[in-house]
Amino acid sequence: MATSTTTSAPEAAVEPPAQTGEPAISLEDVTKSFRSGSETVTAVTGVDLTIGTGEFFSLLGPSGCGKTTTMRMIAGFEEPTSGTVRLDGRDVTGVPANHRDVNMVFQSYALFPHMNIADNVAFGLRRRGVAKAEIRTRVADMLDLVELGHRAKHRPSQLSGGQQQRVALARALVNQPGALLLDEPLGALDLKLRQSMQVELKRIQREVGITFVYVTHDQGEALTMSDRIAVMNHGRVEQLGTPAEIYERPATRFVADFIGTSNLLTGVVWDRSGGEPWRVEVGDGATALAAELPDTAEAGGEVHLTVRPEKVHIGVAEPEGAVSRVPGTVTETVYLGSATHYQVDIGSDQQVTVFQQNASGSGLVAERGERVWLSWLPEHSYALSD
Amino acid sequence: MSNRKTTPYVLVLPAWVWLAMFFVVPIGGMLSLSLTTGNVVTGFQQTFEVGNYVEAVATYWEQIVRSLFYGGCATLLCIAIGYPMAYWIAFRGGAHKSTYLLLILLPFFVSFVLRTISWRFLLADNGVVLGTLKSVGLLPSDAAVLNSSPAVILGLAYNFLPFMVLPIYAVLERMDPRMVEAAHDLYAGRVQAFLRVILPVSLPGVFAGVLMTFIPTSSDYVNSSVLGGTHNTMIGNVIQTQYLVNNNYPIASAITFVLMGLLLVGIFSYARALGTERVMEVHT
Numbered sequence: 001m002a003t004s005t006t007t008s009a010p011e012a013a014v015e016p017p018a019q020t021g022e023p024a025i026s027l028e029d030v031t032k033s034f035r036s037g038s039e040t041v042t043a044v045t046g047v048d049l050t051i052g053t054g055e056f057f058s059l060l061g062p063s064g065c066g067k068t069t070t071m072r073m074i075a076g077f078e079e080p081t082s083g084t085v086r087l088d089g090r091d092v093t094g095v096p097a098n099h100r101d102v103n104m105v106f107q108s109y110a111l112f113p114h115m116n117i118a119d120n121v122a123f124g125l126r127r128r129g130v131a132k133a134e135i136r137t138r139v140a141d142m143l144d145l146v147e148l149g150h151r152a153k154h155r156p157s158q159l160s161g162g163q164q165q166r167v168a169l170a171r172a173l174v175n176q177p178g179a180l181l182l183d184e185p186l187g188a189l190d191l192k193l194r195q196s197m198q199v200e201l202k203r204i205q206r207e208v209g210i211t212f213v214y215v216t217h218d219q220g221e222a223l224t225m226s227d228r229i230a231v232m233n234h235g236r237v238e239q240l241g242t243p244a245e246i247y248e249r250p251a252t253r254f255v256a257d258f259i260g261t262s263n264l265l266t267g268v269v270w271d272r273s274g275g276e277p278w279r280v281e282v283g284d285g286a287t288a289l290a291a292e293l294p295d296t297a298e299a300g301g302e303v304h305l306t307v308r309p310e311k312v313h314i315g316v317a318e319p320e321g322a323v324s325r326v327p328g329t330v331t332e333t334v335y336l337g338s339a340t341h342y343q344v345d346i347g348s349d350q351q352v353t354v355f356q357q358n359a360s361g362s363g364l365v366a367e368r369g370e371r372v373w374l375s376w377l378p379e380h381s382y383a384l385s386d
Numbered sequence: 387m388s389n390r391k392t393t394p395y396v397l398v399l400p401a402w403v404w405l406a407m408f409f410v411v412p413i414g415g416m417l418s419l420s421l422t423t424g425n426v427v428t429g430f431q432q433t434f435e436v437g438n439y440v441e442a443v444a445t446y447w448e449q450i451v452r453s454l455f456y457g458g459c460a461t462l463l464c465i466a467i468g469y470p471m472a473y474w475i476a477f478r479g480g481a482h483k484s485t486y487l488l489l490i491l492l493p494f495f496v497s498f499v500l501r502t503i504s505w506r507f508l509l510a511d512n513g514v515v516l517g518t519l520k521s522v523g524l525l526p527s528d529a530a531v532l533n534s535s536p537a538v539i540l541g542l543a544y545n546f547l548p549f550m551v552l553p554i555y556a557v558l559e560r561m562d563p564r565m566v567e568a569a570h571d572l573y574a575g576r577v578q579a580f581l582r583v584i585l586p587v588s589l590p591g592v593f594a595g596v597l598m599t600f601i602p603t604s605s606d607y608v609n610s611s612v613l614g615g616t617h618n619t620m621i622g623n624v625i626q627t628q629y630l631v632n633n634n635y636p637i638a639s640a641i642t643f644v645l646m647g648l649l650l651v652g653i654f655s656y657a658r659a660l661g662t663e664r665v666m667e668v669h670t
Binding site: 075076077096097098099102103104106107108110111112113114123124127128171172175 | 567568569571578582586589
């Protein structure tokens with residue numbers, strides 16, 4: 001009983017993880033294949049990831065992209081076909097889930113229906129043989145942290161979806177794991193609750209300082225909460241970076257398309273001799289300027305440029321200065337109050353979406369069918385790799 | 387408006403009529419019969435003779451106790467065999483789950499009595515099993531299983547096994563596999579995950595299985611008459627003889643109600659011991 005010392009202050013319930021200098025989680029060239037009947041399906045291919053201690057890290061991608069399989073390999077529910085999984089620098093490949101210092105929050109919550117909330121939360125501590133008095137304090141502190149102290153004696157079935165979600169979180173966090181794995185934890189909640197839980201999760205992560213690995217297909221969620229995001233597609237990491245990097249500088253067509261709204265323009269490189277910025281012909285003889293082009297791009301070759309809708313300026317007069325300038329015809333206008341969305345046809349079957357803030361209050365810049373000029377700064381458009 | 391109110395009652399009417407005709411009326415008739423005196427020739431008079439119950443218990447307490455004991459043993463055997471079966475099909479059955487379930491139910495396409503009689507051949511003193519074991523010297527030449535308590539218990543367990551497997555399977559099959567993973571994630575090994583999560587969550591299935599095996603096995607008379615010989619008669623055999631051979635309807639009815647009362651008391655105390663709330667609760 002008296003083997004452990006406990007403090008009553010709630011913030012002491014969860015101590016920051018010990019700094020070992022090693023990354024909390026690292027995956028080295030991890031591949032996972034499943035056998036499905038006679039054929040082999042590869043869910044994850046050659047993933048390398050290093051997740052720092054205390055980081056809020058998201059795995060983002062459409063369903064079937066391998067993000068959940070990647071997380072399940074960190075948790076120990078799946079073993080990689082090849083590659084190495086390390087937790088705090090220690091090779092845990094082949095170590096079963098119950099011997100790994102990570103805990104998971106399941107999309108379905110997976111609460112134990114035959115136990116009350118307090119027993120659910122105490123489950124992991126009891127398996128580890130923590131002293132009874134300490135379990136009581138830590139469970140109570142954790143339930144306070146997720147604001148469910150008054151519900152300790154209720155069964156999971158008596159709680160709302162959002163409350164069950166917080167129990168699942170408490171049940172994992174109370175063990176003070178080296179990392180917390182969250183598999184689409186807000187997927188089953190309605191929009192309003194999801195938004196408030198995003199803020200709540202971020203607050204809890206800041207308070208406990210534990211590494212969070214967050215699996216989601218919701219780009220908004222990933223952008224709002226994460227320190228860094230790995231965008232996955234077809235079992236590979238397409239891009240790894242901070243939310244701003246991923247939004248502002250998508251590396252591939254997939255990322256540009258998946259994150260937010262992007263205009264993808266196909267054009268022909270005008271020349272490579274005139275120094276930067278490069279000139280690319282898009283649409284009907286219009287010129288776009290790009291800050292950089294890949295080394296493989298040659299004069300006369302085809303490239304894909306992207307530019308975010310809010311970076312494009314729309315006007316009736318031809319713009320002046322060193323900007324990309326593209327003429328076109330307005331095909332659709334959508335008035336949203338704070339902003340107006342325009343669809344502009346620039347020829348060659350290419351459409352450009354423009355988001356214009358209604359700052360001046362002077363109404364529409366152009367009506368449907370009107371000829372307009374689109375322009376943007378060279379540094380706002382990039383060539384994408386496939 | 388009134389139409390909408392009466393529709394549900396009209397719809398359940400056939401069920402009520404059925405229950406009244408085939409449950410309430412026969413039970414009431416038998417209750418009154420158990421309190422009569424007389425015989426088939428002179429007729430039965432409603433004398434409210436409580437002595438019938440005293441006589442029933444005093445004369446046949448041995449068979450009553452034996453029946454509950456056999457039923458209990460057969461039920462335990464069904465749990466011991468049926469739970470692993472249900473577990474294996476639910477968690478390891480893969481794409482062939484329904485094939486395995488069909489295999490369990492397949493013997494039921496043959497008549498209950500025929501199936502029981504075929505055990506006589508299997509367990510005969512020089513039959514397939516005992517004969518082979520005797521010929522290789524594993525059993526003494528006078529070893530016998532037929533006409534003994536184990537033979538009856540084996541027969542009962544065999545005949546009612548599916549009633550244990552199916553309800554347990556139904557609970558295990560719809561269990562969220564993530565819940566078992568959660569137990570592992572929270573440092574439970576395979577044994578702890580089973581004892582702390584899988585088993586308690588599947589208890590309602592075990593409870594249903596126990597009801598569906600203990601009640602029919604302890605009142606069965608086919609197995610004991612086919613496999614048990616003369617010294618292992620169960621209360622079902624007594625009721626059958628009193629009704630159909632001796633035509634002693636009052637005693638037969640009295641024994642029936644004693645058995646029914648004992649089973650009800652047994653079941654309710656069993657439910658209480660497990661925790662009614664836990665047993666009756668439907669987990670989703």
